[in-house]
Amino acid sequence: MKKTKQLKQMIHSQHLEFIMEAHSGLSAAIAEEAGFKGIWASGLSISAALGVRDNNEASWTQVLDVLEFMSDATSIPILLDGDTGYGNFNNARRLVKKLEQRQIAGVCIEDKLFPKTNSFIHAKAQPLADVGEFCGKIKAMKDTQSDEDFVVVARVEAFITGWGLEEALRRAEAYRQAGADAVLIHSKRSDTVEIESFMKEWGGRLPVVIVPTKYYTTPTARFQELGISLVIWANHNLRASIEAMKKVSSQIFQEKSLIHVESGVATLEEVFRLQRAEELQAAEQKYLPST
Ligand code: SPV
Ligand code: MG
Secondary structure, three states, X not given: OOHHHHHHHHHHOOOOEEEXXXXXXXXXXXHHHHOOOOEEEOHHHHHHHOOOOOOOOOOHHHHHHHHHHHHHOOOOOEEEEOOOOOOOHHHHHHHHHHHHHOOOOEEEEEOEOOOOOXXXXXXXXXXXXXXXXXXXXXXXXXXXOOOOOOEEEEEEOOOOOOOOHHHXXXXXXXXXHHOOOEEEEOOOOOOOHHHHHHHXXXXXXXXXXXXXXXXXXXXXXXXXXXXXXXXXXXXXXXHHHHHHHHHHHHHHHHHOOOOOOHHHOOOHHHHHHHOOHHHHHHHHHHHOOOO
């Protein structure tokens, strides 16, 4: 099944579904191997892995290059965190065209202004996009996709920026009418008060996607009860790798030796396996002249 259709089916399925953050070909392959049916190409994680901030410091074509490696390394759908769409409707629709060429299954855009700032930094001070302008962007993206199953998720940042339920609902409804396939309702609270209030009033008008980074103590069964469609585990491969890399760098620096390190890191064989070295060996047998 096409990656676009897989993602669309996940969003519309009756079960709660989950996608896992990845930020490189390697982390994407690891997420797939763990059993995930989809991947979140996180803006925060991709920028952090590139050593820059989550403020559109990496250009959109640099993000596209990372995505190409992620897409090639996996067979499950990727939902790109497309930030604000990297400009106006014209930039956003060109993004869709380029994503489709790389078999990316969908993109999520958020109703903030370019260059964006991460939702958990100075969130209150962040201005929101004009609703009409953002709706035009969604329409332009939906009109541009050549695959009918390509997914556009509209992310509502009203709660994040200090607005209430009314503004969140007004925006979500406008984005639905503009043609979005799903809405992502984001919250920086450590409980689900905002998410629950939204779900109650929303009434299943479109599938809802959430990112429980801050309300991580909520039992996952609660999300199912609320009627959420898709949960994004948004940054945990990146954060796990930061801890692991800090530990091993400092240990090797201090000990000036690998003696106590070897057993705590992946074997070289595991690295080769994840790179599919065997496939190349078999291909060499087939395509190189035998000597
Ligand atoms: C990301 O993973 O980049 C996201 C989710 O957009 S959040 O960091 O919660 O804004
Ligand atoms: Mg992001």
